[in-house]
Amino acid sequence: MWNVARFAASSLRRPRSFSTAIPGPCIVHKRGADILHDPWFNKDTGFPLTERDRLGLRGLLPPRVISFDQQYARFMESYRSLEKNTQGQPNSVVSLAKWRILNRLHDRNETLYYRVLIDNIKDFAPIIYTPTVGLVCQNYSGLFRRPRGMYFSAKDKGEMMSMIYNWPAQQVDMIVLTDGSRILGLGDLGVQGIGITIGKLDMYVAAAGINPQKILPVMLDVGTNNQKLLEDRLYLGLRQPRLEGEEYLSIVDEFMEAVFTRWPKAIVQFEDFQMKWAFETLQRYRKRFCMFNDDIQGTAGVALAGLLGTVRAQGRPLSDFVNQKIVVVGAGSAGLGVLNVAVQAVSRMSGKNETAVKNQFFLLDKDGLITKERRNIDTAAAPFAKGLKDVEGLREGASLTEVVKKLKPHVLLGLSGVGGIFNEEVLKAMQESDSTKPAIFAMSNPTMNAECTAADAFKYTGENIVFASGSPFENVDLGNGKVGHVNQANNMYLFPGIGLGTLLSGARFITDEMLQAASECLASYMTDEEIQKGILYPSVNSIRHITAEVGAAVLRAAVAEGLAEGHGDVGPRELRHMSKEETVEYITRYMWFPVYNPLVHEK
């Protein structure tokens, strides 16, 4: 049951302090130029003279030693001058130029890369993550210079168990896996989808402090049905249609067996799989392996936290959630994930069973309102199909405008992948919403796929709304000194904490209770004052702090369920005895923070 009292904001809020312990030595098994060419260990001109001697680097670098701070300042200067020099150029050109300069640093010196990323997360998240990562995936084959992560293809069948040992790191904790079949709202991008796994794992390092030596982006290339890519002479993936059915599943099975054989304690995040495989693989693996599907489960938790926030923004008690009319546009993995957890929440709040509490939710897909009259309805969407008598005056397949005009919903939530479908007419119809503060969630990514822009939402529905989008928009100037606040309703507020909390709990599975704890934690993070201003989610600048809190909530849920086996030296007994504050502190201390460690060579 949702405990309304828990929604008082935590007093432990947002100090931007990171672990600053004196760096311990780092063992390295190589010497000389091999170290300079290894971004995990490379310090460029930052190697002190003693280390240059010890590691055989003398003469391989210019003589002057440059401090980390100087290197940092030098990089930021070049980034800022790139910004200046590209002013006025098309957005895509500027964004790709920014991505390139960051990517070159990533390829060369990971410590410096992650430090600038963490310190400038608000500026850099839109480059390494949505929206620019979408553009990067679309152009991946042309942009490709160096591999990152691992590529398992349909041609590797039977070889994966040995291939997994080609990865150079001894330990991997976090894997993000895609088959490239639905990258953001950009469709099937085949092998080029690896970009999204890299972006997500960068967020794991920045937000959750997972050590970059323990992450692994993985592309499962089973072909592509994107004709343009198949005909592109630069395309780097398999030139064949996607495998289907048992052939497809046998590839994913083999990969999962290989991963968990080498790293039994790893966590695999499934990312951007087309809907049929997203649901099927989640069902297939969630009780066998430590895995979750970010688009179904991470998105659902973030959306639910936002939906509860909109109830508070209306000045109503949380228990009023059961009376909110919510229209979800997009019946895919994300939209259905949101509906499923929203129904669970209403059921918990009202004490009624889940079948009895679906009346307030309405679902549309590309063919309009989904009713029981729909032919060939997808089994995952079927529970949300309305009987015609429940939507009087509406028909099967009714358009979004018809639905909004008729139902006057409190919330309009888009996860359709279709840019601009919350058009002027739809947004104006939301003025008649039954809510005192209507909510518009345009959650599709990247920016051009958002159901509407922030400016249009405030312009056409009015100033007194709550607005959230999946990719970032600037706050909107409403005139008279007033600001329309833009929230970023993106699963990045949860997936890093889900991964980190699970890792440190040592749980072998990720349960609904652990995911619910993550969502509740995010929902209770904001103060009433912030919520009144329409601020539903923390600033991206506090992502490490919210991630520590979410991670602690997940870990404690695993402890409560008796699933926590511990991690490293911290066993289940110690975890059981930690208070909430101690758990947050433990998690914060665990987080990796980029500093140059002294390198010690060992043969």
Ligand SMILES: NC(=O)C1=CN([C@@H]2O[C@H](COP(=O)(O)OP(=O)(O)OC[C@H]3O[C@@H](n4cnc5c(N)ncnc54)[C@H](O)[C@@H]3O)[C@@H](O)[C@H]2O)C=CC1
């Ligand atoms: N903000 C966030 O954290 C997240 C955002 N997303 C975004 O959600 C979008 C959808 O993702 P999935 O559900 O995985 O995709 P999906 O392909 O499984 O589902 C898309 C759904 O939208 C429907 N649709 C297509 N055109 C439509 C139209 N004109 N009107 C109404 N519905 C329409 C389709 O019928 C389908 O039901 C993507 O753009 C993705 O980037 C996904 C996960 C997280």
Ligand SMILES: CC(=O)C(=O)O
């Ligand atoms: C954010 C995310 O996971 C998506 O758009 O698919």
Ligand SMILES: [Mg+2]
């Ligand atoms: Mg995704």
